[in-house]
Amino acid sequence: MKGPRDLDAPWALFLDFDGTLVDIAERPDAVVVEAGLPASLSALWQRLDGALAIVTGRTVEVVTGFLGDPGFDVCGMHGLERRVGGRLSRPDGLADLGTDVAALRSAFADRPGVLVEDKGVGVALHWRLAPEAEADALAAMAALAARLGEGYRIQDGKAVREIVPAASGKGGAIRALMEHPPYLGRIPVFAGDDRTDESGFEAVNALGGISIKLGDGPTAAAHRLPSAPAFRAWLHRWAEGVTGPSDLPAS
Numbered sequence: 001m002k003g004p005r006d007l008d009a010p011w012a013l014f015l016d017f018d019g020t021l022v023d024i025a026e027r028p029d030a031v032v033v034e035a036g037l038p039a040s041l042s043a044l045w046q047r048l049d050g051a052l053a054i055v056t057g058r059t060v061e062v063v064t065g066f067l068g069d070p071g072f073d074v075c076g077m078h079g080l081e082r083r084v085g086g087r088l089s090r091p092d093g094l095a096d097l098g099t100d101v102a103a104l105r106s107a108f109a110d111r112p113g114v115l116v117e118d119k120g121v122g123v124a125l126h127w128r129l130a131p132e133a134e135a136d137a138l139a140a141m142a143a144l145a146a147r148l149g150e151g152y153r154i155q156d157g158k159a160v161r162e163i164v165p166a167a168s169g170k171g172g173a174i175r176a177l178m179e180h181p182p183y184l185g186r187i188p189v190f191a192g193d194d195r196t197d198e199s200g201f202e203a204v205n206a207l208g209g210i211s212i213k214l215g216d217g218p219t220a221a222a223h224r225l226p227s228a229p230a231f232r233a234w235l236h237r238w239a240e241g242v243t244g245p246s247d248l249p250a251s
């Protein structure tokens with residue numbers, strides 16, 4: 001009988017993007033997709049009979065642009081928008097935050113290291129290139145979240161604070177995908193590096209799956225690998241059929 005520890009168990013694979021499939025870069029537009037990654041993802045997509053999805057804080061459009069528009073599923077905006085089976089869906093009635101994006105750009109115009117990432121119905125404020133601006137960035141985003149009200153939530157990450165619709169969440173996206181083929185009946189595996197991935201780890205743990213934290217820090221994940229490159233090396237070996245989730249070290 002097959003179980004979670006079998007190499008050939010019927011896995012479903014969920015993957016974070018930043019800090020997992022690509023290394024963290026100084027700017028969101030500067031990440032590099034390493035040679036061989038799209039081919040390995042395609043091989044795994046086929047090996048898993050289509051049960052592979054990227055679950056990311058980026059928009060679906062941005063991630064598919066980086067990866068060369070792969071056929072596999074992508075959940076963007078921390079699970080808010082979902083391209084499943086080639087069809088994109090997102091909740092109706094969400095306001096575009098363009099006015100707030102413009103106000104943030106104006107407020108930080110004299111601090112060029114602070115980057116405002118326009119995500120349409122959400123916004124991210126980055127201070128990786130201006131660490132001295134962290135307190136002001138946190139305060140500006142807290143004020144904006146308070147003004148926008150209960151339809152939104154704050155998502156903190158690595159040198160970034162985001163405001164996203166409250167309906168977002170990686171755990172919810174993974175649970176929703178797991179209710180339908182080709183994911184239904186499979187054992188979920190989710191790898192990520194960041195605070196936004198914790199709800200995904202919790203969802204996968206509750207579903208009897210395998211959660212993988214990359215790097216340091218407290219986590220709900222049951223397994224850990226030291227870095228994004230270490231994870232991708234393992235992913236390439238899984239694509240070649242020489243390892244799998246049964247070989248992962250405990251957290």
Ligand SMILES: O=P(O)(O)OC[C@H]1O[C@H](O[C@H]2O[C@H](CO)[C@@H](O)[C@H](O)[C@H]2O)[C@H](O)[C@@H](O)[C@@H]1O
Pocket residue numbers: 016017018019023024025026027028029031055056057058117124126128157158159160162194196
């Ligand atoms: O869920 P993820 O795929 O991990 O996306 C989370 C956020 O990642 C991006 O920001 C982070 O990566 C940037 C590029 O390496 C880095 O410059 C930044 O400091 C990090 O916070 C992305 O820009 C956000 O939109 C994602 O939500």
